[in-house]
Amino acid sequence: MVTIREALLSVVGESAASIQPIVEALAELGFDEHEQVGTAFSLLEADQAAGLTVRQQLTLKAAIQAVAVDLGARSATRAVSESELITGSITYSFTSARDFLRNYEPRRLELLPSASSQTMGVKCQVPSAVEPWHTFDTDCWALLRVLPEGGPPVKVAVRAPKFATVSNENNLQFELLTHLLQPLELALTETDDFFQALSPAPGVKKGMTSARSDFVLQSRANNELLVAIEVKTSAVFCVPKGSNLPDMYAAAVKDTKNSKNNNIVKCVSQLFSYLDVVPFGVVVTDQQLFCMRREGTVLLCSPSIPLAGYVLCLAKRGRGHPRAAELQEASSAATAARKELEASGGRSADSLTAVAALYSLAKMSQRWWTQQPSGGVGQHSNSSDGGGGTAASKPATLLPTDAESECTSSQLFPGRSFDPRVPGGVPPSLGSACLGVVLQGAVGGRAAAVKLVDLWRGPEGKEALQHEARIYQLLRPVQGTHVPELLGFGTCDGWQYFLATSLEGPALSSEEGWALGEEVTCAAAFAALDAVHRCGVLHGDIALRNFVLAAPPAGGGGGKQDWRSGSQEASSGQQAQRQPLVLLLDFGLAQSVAEAAEEQGEEPAELIGRERMELRDLLDWEPPSSLLPLAAAASGTYASSGAGAAAALGGGGGDRPQLQPPGLPSPGEAPGRSAAASRPGSPAGSDGAGPLSAFLPPRPLQPRPHGRPGGWRQQQQGFARPRTSLAPRVDGGFRASRLSLRRLT
Incomplete structure (x- = not known):
């Protein structure tokens, strides 16, 4: 560690x-x-x-x-070492897994009187109705009876509580993981070991898109999402004894003046959003648990299931609360509830435990995955007419690129049912990041790489994509020639934020990315980086995965480019003009040259030169000469003016300027020369490794042994075939490798 x-x-x-x-x-x-x-x-x-x-x-x-x-890779959510289980833990013994599910309860958690709130400001679709799941208990008991009454005995060692009390949602998540989810998983190891409980790691699992619930139950065999689990404190979400969640939700929605800021409405809406693909989910607090199933626009809700004996809604939290009188009232109510439970002999034999409810819901989801969908209907119901959720194709949508848009999933991913059991129902994954995912979609009839982040998780993802959109505005003169085209950005279904760019070809981190040959590809990569610099932008993350081959233009007007051979045929009556072959993408860490120079206290030319040196070392290739004069970018002349950048690059205006890429050899000219032997030593710290690979500290750069391949060749070693999967282009044409966008992890 x-x-x-x-x-x-x-x-x-x-x-x-x-x-x-x-x-x-x-x-x-x-x-x-x-x-x-x-x-x-x-x-x-x-x-x-x-x-x-x-x-x-x-x-x-x-x-x-x-x-x-x-x-997760170390199976920290599945098992701990034997010494950890013995030291500082309590061992519970049961005659069987069925006995565990019927009788195990986690320790009671006490929430400190601290302020707590639910994420607000997310304008998402709310369920048309929240209705009681009348058959829930019956369905669960039917599944539990399938388990053998006897069987191997179960011993579950539960770690001693880390927190005597919980003061916030993060403490609560830790306690629920160690006292509810881990014991459930361990108890079923010998009997029905079909799922694992974990925090969702970056990446798209089967059935999971951009939604980032606090925990998930996931199938072991196929990595299929079974149950999304969202954790809340009882200060935010609490249904008292004698009431039920459907009634409380209906009452809150009727209060139109305050419903937008009502915690019950927001919590239910958040889980409703998360069940847009796989319909099973759970809201769990420090006191109770609710199992839910989404059916179209309706959310079915189970009765309240206490975690430990009884449920007691706490005194009001917030500015000036709780007061002494409120705390005293809550303490008296807790004492009365405990005495009532003791007088009745504890939990009744026919009531479900929290672990039994979780197991049963995971089992229901496992069966759901094996069922054939009827009529191709998914959970999505974002069509304009508000019904159904069928995967009807919609007209291609053109979005503004200088202002936010409000879109639906059916607009960004036309023709998708979002039912993971249907082939092609869920958009193909192109990559992932700690803040979200990248899916293959279509905007304005063009194949698109669509970054999505979950707004329920906080503002960081939205701010990151807004920052990237601003950088793309600075790069407008070179969009479509040296960087992908920005196709749109804004909200999707209310609870997601997106940024869509043109889908390009394979990255230089894959074998397909070098189909043009070393010299042409290296020169084109420098041309892309230099074009970005001349717009007054520093990329901030020079890596092979961020350089991709340009996609062949969709038919029509201009010349026809063949990225495999590097040649281009001019249209009749037009002079042949060379198009850039490599594009630079992913500007999440980019800055303007002027801002970076001021922030870091360095000269702009030094910052630009450093990125060029990093690329030179990655490629193990020396450009024949400086591919562009750095004075303009270094002085910041073009940092604030797209027109200035276009002029510097020779653009004559228009939406997609036709540029002569600097550094690409003219016809009949030698493409470049390798100067690895004559160039100075590599800059310190530029080892080109992926970010946070196994989250180990960066390795110091070691001298390269004589005769050993370096740069991109060394990165290509170790696999005979590309590491990334092939994904068909939406608009036909070549099969591009998975777009290798930067991962923030």
């Missing part, structure tokens, strides 16, 4: 100086930078650290997510 400091330093572009504000903010939360990372750190929310900039929050988020991935 690594320390928190090492995890932060392993984020691409970070140094000891840049992480110092993050370290200080973590210290205020009780985290020592020299301690080893663990589950508590992986459950931390970046926005808990006060006083951080957006960039610093993204760095912290990347480190946290990388730790979560590694803990």
